[in-house]
Structure formats: structure tokens, C-alpha cells
Amino acid sequence: MKKLQYGILSTASIVERFVRAVQSTTHSDVAAIASRSLQKAQAHAQKLQIDKAYGTYQELFNDPKIDIIYIATPNEHHYQDIKNALNQKKHVLCEKPFTLTSQQAREVFQLAQEKQCFLMEAQKSVFLPTTLAIKNYIQTQELGPLLQIDISSSYTGRHPEGHWMNQPHQGGALIPSGSYTIEYLNFIMDQPADHYHAHYTQMTTKAIDEVSLNLKYGNVLAHSFISVKTNTKNTATFFFEKGYIDVFEFWKARGYTVHHWETNTKTHYPLPVDYEMMYEVDHLYECLKEKRLTSPIMSPQATLTCIEMVEAIQKSASI
Numbered sequence: 001m002k003k004l005q006y007g008i009l010s011t012a013s014i015v016e017r018f019v020r021a022v023q024s025t026t027h028s029d030v031a032a033i034a035s036r037s038l039q040k041a042q043a044h045a046q047k048l049q050i051d052k053a054y055g056t057y058q059e060l061f062n063d064p065k066i067d068i069i070y071i072a073t074p075n076e077h078h079y080q081d082i083k084n085a086l087n088q089k090k091h092v093l094c095e096k097p098f099t100l101t102s103q104q105a106r107e108v109f110q111l112a113q114e115k116q117c118f119l120m121e122a123q124k125s126v127f128l129p130t131t132l133a134i135k136n137y138i139q140t141q142e143l144g145p146l147l148q149i150d151i152s153s154s155y156t157g158r159h160p161e162g163h164w165m166n167q168p169h170q171g172g173a174l175i176p177s178g179s180y181t182i183e184y185l186n187f188i189m190d191q192p193a194d195h196y197h198a199h200y201t202q203m204t205t206k207a208i209d210e211v212s213l214n215l216k217y218g219n220v221l222a223h224s225f226i227s228v229k230t231n232t233k234n235t236a237t238f239f240f241e242k243g244y245i246d247v248f249e250f251w252k253a254r255g256y257t258v259h260h261w262e263t264n265t266k267t268h269y270p271l272p273v274d275y276e277m278m279y280e281v282d283h284l285y286e287c288l289k290e291k292r293l294t295s296p297i298m299s300p301q302a303t304l305t306c307i308e309m310v311e312a313i314q315k316s317a318s319i
Contacts, residue, residue, distance in 0.1 A: 001289050005031040007066035007090070008050070009057055009081060010073045011040045014095065018070060018122075019048045021275035027285045034060035057081070061088040068118070068284070071095060079104040082119070086111050091118040093284060096179045102307045109300045118288055120295045121303045125180055126187040127279035129271045130253035134238060134245060135188050143258070144241025149222035151181055151250065152232035174200065174208040174226065174310060180251045181213065181224040182306045184236075187297070189217040192305045198313045211313070252276045 006022055008015055008030060015033070022028050030050050035041040038055025045053035054060050060069065061084055068091035071081045079099045085092045086108065098121040099105045112119035125131060138146045155177055186192050193215040200211040213224040225232060236250035243260040247253050255270040273279075280298075287295055294300055 001027075001285075004028040004285055004288065005065050005067045007031060007060045007063060007069050008033040009060060009069055009071045009085070011035045011037075011044045012072045014072050015044065016048060017275060018072070018277050019050070021277035022281050023049075024275050024278050025281055025285070028281055031065050032060055032063055057084065061085055061090060067091060068093060068288075070122070076100060079108065082108045083111060086115050086117050086119070089115055089117060091288065093120055093122050093280075095122045096177075097310070098179075098303050098307065102304055102311060105300070105304055105307055109294070113293060116293065118284070118293050119300075120284065120287075120298050121179075121183075122277075122280060123179065123183050123298050123302075124277050124280045125184045125251045125253075126297055127283050128253055128276060129273075129279070130247060130256050131184065131188065131250070133256060133269070133271070134247060135190075137238070137240070137245060138188065141240075143243045143245070143260075146220055146238060146240055148220065148239040149185065149236070150239070151185075151222070151224040151236040152226075153177065153180065153224070153234055153249075153251065154227045154230060154232040156228060156231055174211045174313060177226050177228075178211065178213075178310050178313075179306050181226060182309055183298075183302055184250060185215060185217070185222055185224070186302060186305060189220070189222075191217060193217055193222075193309075196309060198316070200313070 004027060006028060008019060011033065019030050022030050030048070032052035032054060033041050033045050033050050034054040034057050036056070038053065041053035041055060052063070060066065069085040071078060071085070071092060071094040073081050075097055078094055082092050082094055099108065109119060137143055195216040197214045198211055200208045203209045209229045210227045215222040234249050236247040238245045242262065243258060246257045254272050255268060257266055257268045259266045283295065283297065
């Protein structure tokens, strides 16, 4: 298969890390970047060694050299941006949150099928080697059966008036970041949660600034605390019969530490990588090579299950 050519929609802060991840592969490259400001697009193109810069999104959609559009625009624009890209017969990788409603998600997945284009949510955490290692510990029961999971994650330092913290822009702790925990756990446990309950606090903008999620997977209880107003340990801990495993910054993990109860010892297993988004880029390439229109790992159902949970929590919060 020929080298895949990406078009980047947005000059958001996440873009540089994604572009570097693509450029680190042998099978894909970035051909163009677009912003509503040509000056911004040109500055990013120069910094990231991208050949073309566009001052409108439509120019990027129309570029015949582009195979796939990576969408990193503000949350509330994802739905329309996905549709615009698909209508130009471009494959799409869209950042989290994929869309703001399950109905929007169903609509764009259906459109992708009609246009015979690949569409996937950019959930890097499920493709990480560390994530796969933890899943293997659970399946093989090397440390005995899994008993409990505790996760904390925090994303502080965001401006209170910025779109990341503003409910009209679908900001806060739950919508932008809840998918990391929900989709990560559902993947590791090989099933959606049987039951879940959430407690939360809200800012004056009505955005949820902290959320505490309790989830039940069979006989395993999981707790996740997500905050944009206080720092946490940013660690996922998996408790087994014979020990526990710590995963620092599980959403971009570069290793894990195994603690053994009986010997009171611990071993760290580093899994270094420069650009952790590389693994989802590799997966996308393999999917297209196999002529798939959806991912068997980050599937439409995986995305829909998460969005429906977030919708239910929002409804309970009267958002």
C-alpha cells in the first residue's frame, strides 16, 4: 500500500505531538495543515516541516493528495467537521470527544459506511504497549485474579474562560477527558461496565470540573476520579490477589510498576516511546491496508458506549 497522506484540521496544541507521531512512522506522512487563520497554518507548517498550509478547512478537504483527515478542532465542531471530510471522500481520525451526542455519532458512522471511508475516534490509550501488558496480566492471572481498580487523572492549569472549561463549548472534566477512563477500562475489561454511578461538581459555567465515577465489571469494582481543578496522582492502579500494578499517566503510559505482596518487592517495566500516538497511527494504517472501514479495537460501538454513558451523566446533572 502507498504511503498514507494526512491532512491536519486545526493548529491546536495537540497537533504537534500527533504530527510528530505520524512523521516517526515509515508508512504515513503529513501533507497539509489547515486553520481558519492562514498565518497560523503557515507558521505550523514551517515548524513541523509540512509542505502545504491552508487558510480554510474546505481547501484541505478538496486537496486530492490527502487520504485521511485528522480532526483536532474544538469539541462542538467535531460532528460537522467529520461530515465535511467524509463528504469529500476522506478517511477520518477524530479526536476525543468524538461527537457530543450518540445520535451524531451514529449519523457520521453511517455516513462513513455510505461513502466507503474509514472513521475512528482517536483514543490512543487502548493501543499503548503498557495497556496491552496490563490486559495480559488480567487475562493470564499471573498475579491472581483482578480484584479492584483505582484511577485518578487531572488536567489543571486551564483558563476558566477558555473553551476547555466552558460548558457551551462542551469543556470541563467529563466531556473532554471522561472517554480516557471509560474507553480505557472497557477495553481492558473486555466489556462495558455492568453498572455505573457518578458524583460531580460544577463551575459557574456549568461545566463539570470534577467527577467521581464508580463502575462495576462483573465482580470487579473500579473507581475513577477526574479533575480540572486539583492535581491528583494521575495513576491507574490494578489490585490483584498477589500484588498490584501502578500505571503512571495511563493515557500516555511509557511503562508500569508491578508490586508483589508476598515479597514486598517491586519491578518497573519501562516501555519508552517518543510519540505515543504512533501506535494508533500504526493501527489505522493496518486497518486501511486490510480495507476496513472501522477499527476492530476502537470500534463504533466502543465510541457509542462511552458517549451514551456521558450523556446519562449529563442528564443527571441537568446540563
